[in-house]
Amino acid sequence: MKKIRLWIADDHLIVRKGLGHIVGTCPEFVVAGESEDGAGTLLAVKKKNFDLLLLDLSMPDGGIGLISQLRSSWPALPILVLTMHSEPHLAARAIQAGATGFVTKDAGAEILLVAIRTVAAGGRFMDPRLTNALLFERLDSSEPLPEMLSPRERSILEHLARGANIKEIAAQFGRSAKTVSVQKSRLMRKLGLENNVELFEYAKRHGFGLL
Incomplete structure (x- = not known):
């Protein structure tokens, strides 16, 4: 065998x-x-x-x-x-x-x-x-789930949760800071988040930034 x-x-x-x-x-x-x-x-x-x-x-x-x-x-x-x-x-x-x-x-x-x-x-x-x-x-969750984000948006959320800023993320992806900023705004709209505090709280609840 x-x-x-x-x-x-x-x-x-x-x-x-x-x-x-x-x-x-x-x-x-x-x-x-x-x-x-x-x-x-x-x-x-x-x-x-x-x-x-x-x-x-x-x-x-x-x-x-x-x-x-x-x-x-x-x-x-x-x-x-x-x-x-x-x-x-x-x-x-x-x-x-x-x-x-x-x-x-x-x-x-x-x-x-x-x-x-x-x-x-x-x-x-x-x-x-x-x-x-x-x-x-x-079943119990009433908020949008991370699965609705694109792979790039999830990656941006992960980097933000780890404390990276827009310029650092842009350098990591080889994109302009403006492009990353637009993608951040888009993912926040998808998740119904109004500000960075809500963004970080959401990221923590869903396990972003842990690894």
């Missing part, structure tokens, strides 16, 4: 070794390698020597942006997020960015292994404890 090759991306050595031990209990899995930051993970993906990426959200150069980058360049790559963050809106953003599964680090080993098997087989997996929270959060 061909083994499923896993790549573990996490900035904590003890976590990587612990995950390796859990995975090692199953004969169908093998750890192909490890990385501790986004740059190392990108290099590993370029070599294409594994079948599934087990990805932490909080490591350097990681987060939602890394998921988007990976999904854009390698659309078929199975990405299972394993994180200490249990906020439902963050799980939703990770899936929207391109993750194929989401599990919290305090989930049991059995749940993690089921998640790996599911994602490796081409399916999708959400931590069972977050499923209901995600569903009812969206």
Whole structure:
């Protein structure tokens, strides 16, 4: 039987070794390698020597942006997020960015292994404890959701939530400050926000600026 090759991306050595031990209990899995930051993970993906990426959200150069980058360049790559963050809106953003599964680090080993098997087989997996929270959060919400924003608008909101100003964001995107300012105004209209205070409060509620 061909083994499923896993790549573990996490900035904590003890976590990587612990995950390796859990995975090692199953004969169908093998750890192909490890990385501790986004740059190392990108290099590993370029070599294409594994079948599934087990990805932490909080490591350097990681987060939602890394998921988007990976999904854009390698659309078929199975990405299972394993994180200490249990906020439902963050799980939703990770899936929207391109993750194929989401599990919290305090989930049991059995749940993690089921998640790996599911994602490796081409399916999708959400931590069972977050499923209901995600569903009812969206049913109960009366405000516009981030999903209605374009990818660029969500990226601008993320940078603003992290404290970047218009000029810094413009330099990051290679656009003029005027263009970014117009895009900021557009996203605020879409979300029904009147000022920067409301913008930052909205961003915090929906998990922007955390990663």
